[in-house]
Amino acid sequence: MAGLIIVVTVVLIAILAPVLAPHDPAQTNVVDRLLPPFWLGGTMEFPLGTDNLGRDILSRIIFGSRISLLVGISAVLLAGAIGMALGLIAGYYGKFWDFLIMRTVDSLLAIPNILFMLIILAVMGPSLITLILVLGGTSWVVYARMVRSETLSVKERDYVRSARAIGAKNGRIIRKYILPNVISSFIVIATLNVATTIILEASLSFLGLGIQSPDVSWGLMLSDGREYIATSWWVATFPGIAITITVLGVIFLGDWLRDVLDPKIKE
Amino acid sequence: MNVIEKNIIMEVQDLKKHFDISKGFIKKVNSKVRAVDGLNFQVYKGETLGIVGESGCGKSTTGQLMLGLLDATEGHIYFQDRDLAEMTQEELRLARRDLQVIFQDPYSSLNPRMTVEELIGEPLIVHGIAKGEELKKQVLDLMNLVGLQKHQMTRFPHEFSGGQRQRIGIARALALKPKVIVCDEAVSALDVSIQAQILNLLKKLQKELDLTYIFIAHGLPAVRHISDRIGVMYLGKMVEMADRDEIFHHPLHPYTHALLDSVPIPDPRLRKEHLLIEGEIPSPTNPPSGCAFHPRCPFATEHCKKVTPEYREILPEHYVACHYPLVDENTDVLPHSSDKA
Numbered sequence: 001m002a003g004l005i006i007v008v009t010v011v012l013i014a015i016l017a018p019v020l021a022p023h024d025p026a027q028t029n030v031v032d033r034l035l036p037p038f039w040l041g042g043t044m045e046f047p048l049g050t051d052n053l054g055r056d057i058l059s060r061i062i063f064g065s066r067i068s069l070l071v072g073i074s075a076v077l078l079a080g081a082i083g084m085a086l087g088l089i090a091g092y093y094g095k096f097w098d099f100l101i102m103r104t105v106d107s108l109l110a111i112p113n114i115l116f117m118l119i120i121l122a123v124m125g126p127s128l129i130t131l132i133l134v135l136g137g138t139s140w141v142v143y144a145r146m147v148r149s150e151t152l153s154v155k156e157r158d159y160v161r162s163a164r165a166i167g168a169k170n171g172r173i174i175r176k177y178i179l180p181n182v183i184s185s186f187i188v189i190a191t192l193n194v195a196t197t198i199i200l201e202a203s204l205s206f207l208g209l210g211i212q213s214p215d216v217s218w219g220l221m222l223s224d225g226r227e228y229i230a231t232s233w234w235v236a237t238f239p240g241i242a243i244t245i246t247v248l249g250v251i252f253l254g255d256w257l258r259d260v261l262d263p264k265i266k267e
Numbered sequence: 268m269n270v271i272e273k274n275i276i277m278e279v280q281d282l283k284k285h286f287d288i289s290k291g292f293i294k295k296v297n298s299k300v301r302a303v304d305g306l307n308f309q310v311y312k313g314e315t316l317g318i319v320g321e322s323g324c325g326k327s328t329t330g331q332l333m334l335g336l337l338d339a340t341e342g343h344i345y346f347q348d349r350d351l352a353e354m355t356q357e358e359l360r361l362a363r364r365d366l367q368v369i370f371q372d373p374y375s376s377l378n379p380r381m382t383v384e385e386l387i388g389e390p391l392i393v394h395g396i397a398k399g400e401e402l403k404k405q406v407l408d409l410m411n412l413v414g415l416q417k418h419q420m421t422r423f424p425h426e427f428s429g430g431q432r433q434r435i436g437i438a439r440a441l442a443l444k445p446k447v448i449v450c451d452e453a454v455s456a457l458d459v460s461i462q463a464q465i466l467n468l469l470k471k472l473q474k475e476l477d478l479t480y481i482f483i484a485h486g487l488p489a490v491r492h493i494s495d496r497i498g499v500m501y502l503g504k505m506v507e508m509a510d511r512d513e514i515f516h517h518p519l520h521p522y523t524h525a526l527l528d529s530v531p532i533p534d535p536r537l538r539k540e541h542l543l544i545e546g547e548i549p550s551p552t553n554p555p556s557g558c559a560f561h562p563r564c565p566f567a568t569e570h571c572k573k574v575t576p577e578y579r580e581i582l583p584e585h586y587v588a589c590h591y592p593l594v595d596e597n598t599d600v601l602p603h604s605s606d607k608a
Contacts, residue, residue, distance in 0.1 A: 157375055158370045158371075158372060158375040158376035159375065159376050159377055159378040159379075161331075161336060161368075161370070161376075162368070162370060162376050162377075162378075162436075162439070163378070163389075164336060165334060165336060165363060165366075165367060165368045165440075166363060166367070166389060166390040166393055166439065166442075166443065167360045167361065167363035167364065167390070167393050167394060167443075168389070168393050169360070169393075172393065176378070176380075176381070176389075177378055177380075180378075180380035181378070181379070181380060
């Protein structure tokens with residue numbers, strides 16, 4: 001439940017960002033640059049201090065939640081949908097499809113992820129959409145592998161044989177028998193991957209091929225603050241904390257969802 | 268049950284199922300498991316045919332082959348004079364309406380994500396027989412038939428005991444009004460007291476719905492209560508098949524004899540000399556030469572090691588595959604089929 005509360009809160013913050021943020025996240029103010037948080041001698045005007053260009057860190061975190069969540073969730077949904085579909089096909093139908101899909105997965109796994117993403121981003125030009133496509137398009141392999149192996153074990157169970165015995169078609173067996181029984185592990189992996197994706201987005205933004213200013217994401221803030229970590233730790237620390245809390249919330253949510261989805265645990 | 272008219276509903280001819288074992292990454296076929304190695308028998312309409320044998324003798328594979336859940340390597344299975352092997356996928360799917368199965372383990376054979384209503388109603392949805400209110404009514408009728416309560420409709424399988432789960436499995440199998448039901452060790456996972464309940468239920472349903480059962484089980488006692496005829500399998504082959512009472516009172520194959528002797532008798536005064544079989548069941552990958560039972564048979568001779576005995580009708584309706592069947596000296600044995608020629 002804690003996970004649900006955290007995630008809902010973060011989502012609300014993202015939606016209500018313009019109302020909640022005390023400042024324009026992109027507004028620079030050279031006079032007030034690198035102000036500390038209010039309890040370290042800063043002012044209540046910039047409660048979490050300012051960065052090297054004098055932008056309000058609190059407002060930037062509030063607005064940054066939008067892109068971090070959007071990228072994290074959409075990339076995982078995209079990757080999950082591709083991975084689930086291909087994993088089910090490979091596991092259920094086997095033979096040629098299994099070979100084709102799993103060798104593709106192996107080849108993709110052999111390419112360093114970051115390098116692959118950088119090349120695509122460099123060619124296509126960084127934008128929010130390409131970022132989501134790239135993150136989603138490279139991380140589906142994890143789901144495909146997991147779903148395939150789960151499918152292989154589920155399809156040998158007696159209840160799948162019983163479905164075939166009553167004359168159910170393949171599509172129905174996949175939908176009603178395999179999918180519901182692989183989805184709980186899938187959800188756990190997917191939530192963990194929301195976390196990884198938020199961090200990957202941060203890395204790409206850090207390398208300059210992710211979110212571009214004046215847009216703001218937590219990853220971008222993290223990399224902006226890196227230079228000042230020795231003198232003004234708050235610039236990188238607060239977005240870091242925001243990532244940590246959100247990621248934890250998402251993981252808790254995943255655990256909770258898995259329990260809710262399992263009829264055996266339900267009261 | 269000698270009164271049944273011998274209407275053949277299913278017939279198995281020279282049925283074989285070999286599973287390939289491949290090792291190494293070149294996927295060369297190294298050896299074969301001869302799970303089912305040449306079966307011939309008939310199933311009569313309305314009867315219960317018990318098939319017994321030790322683990323690994325191919326009895327479950329036989330059941331799955333007869334349901335069309337596995338493809339035979341060789342041979343034919345006729346259901347109402349149509350060969351299952353020659354049916355298209357779609358025809359086979361429709362034939363499933365008449366051929367149903369009750370599984371051994373009621374814990375693994377019910378989808379844990381479905382409610383009782385979904386589980387029992389599914390066959391009706393799949394074949395487009397009923398929907399909406401009509402579906403619900405039919406599900407309730409089925410639940411009633413197998414002794415489940417109306418309020419249990421929305422529950423999940425894990426909320427039931429083994430016996431109740433098996434009732435769900437039976438209702439699901441009955442939903443399509445099948446003609447033949449393969450009971451694959453349908454009661455062996457249950458407590459003895461529950462076994463009797465389920466067996467009685469199956470008997471009652473057989474009478475009411477005119478069902479034919481193929482009852483696969485581990486040992487002879489499990490099928491005694493319910494079977495009309497019994498077949499005994501050993502290493503993928505049928506070694507003996509006859510009327511239930513005939514099997515129990517006059518077993519002709521040494522293996523059947525030994526199986527009967529292995530049944531514990533509660534009264535020590537009634538215990539007699541046992542015909543013991545020693546050793547393990549040999550691997551079906553590399554079955555013994557000649558008669559597959561010879562290494563464990565107390566009566567085996569050189570002849571048994573070399574020549575595979577023919578499965579033939581030795582007495583009327585009593586089939587045995589043995590060179591030296593345990594017949595009394597004054598019984599008239601039917602002539603060998605090759606002698607006729």
